[in-house]
Amino acid sequence: MGTRLRHLLELLDGDVSKSYSGCGIENYKPRYTPVMRTLMRKGDVTIGEIVASAQLSQPAVSQTVKDMVIQELVEIVKGVDARERKVRLTHKGASLLPRLKAHWQATVYAEKSLNTELPMPLSDLLDTAISALETNRFQDRIQRQLPEEIKKQ
Template identity: 55%
Template sequence: MNRGLGTQLRHLIELLDGAVADSYARAGLAYRPRYTPVMRALIAQEPLTIGQIARQAGMTQPAATQTVALMVKEGLVSAEAGDADGRQRLVRLTGQGRSLLPRLQACWRATQHAANALDAELPYPLSKVLAEAIAALERHPFAERISEQTTLTS
């Protein structure tokens, strides 16, 4: 059976995220892979607003909002109203979140080595193909491409 692009991408994410989640569990961490972009943004600079996290992490604002809410519940980050604008939430690592960093960074290094090994095994590095696909879709969104094809076939 010929799988569609969406099906292939979901399966790839399942394979990658499942393995990364397992590596966190083996390291004794109760931590989800989806937290990593937020953690990395906060390591680089804090506090950050949800919008800043979304931009720095390369995720949508709703995804950043949902992820930060989960991380607050787990005690990894705090989110308090900003001084200038009470509607903005300033997000910071908590002591608990900060205490995980050495073990997380070790997991991230292992994950990066595994990703490099995967790239070396493929005829085209997956990381490069994904970066190029993202750039192409930012230039010409997929919704526009679908719309153009619908117009051509009508």
């Protein structure tokens, strides 16, 4: 199952990345989108605010922001409190927003097109699977199936 999920993600993200390049949005990765959307909606934000808004892990957001700083899409600035660090769009990042918004809208239409070929919308299936795993973790499901003699003592 993990192999199929990774393959699905590679197919989706790979084509989305190629599409960004085809629109002249070079070096933009799909994983930047939750950060860009949060900044677009809220302005300067902390890593923690991005984590909460995007429902991603803190390490994933920190790594993504670090990569976006290298791409000069965002910068890290001091907040009101000198200890607080905020993420801010750079001029380059802000200038991409009109093209990104158009691309995101096209991506929504592409998702709808894909969903017409599936027995149920992919996003609904993913949401259902996530909810089921949050209720009953996969690790617990595995443990219940293991023979007692190979479970950890």
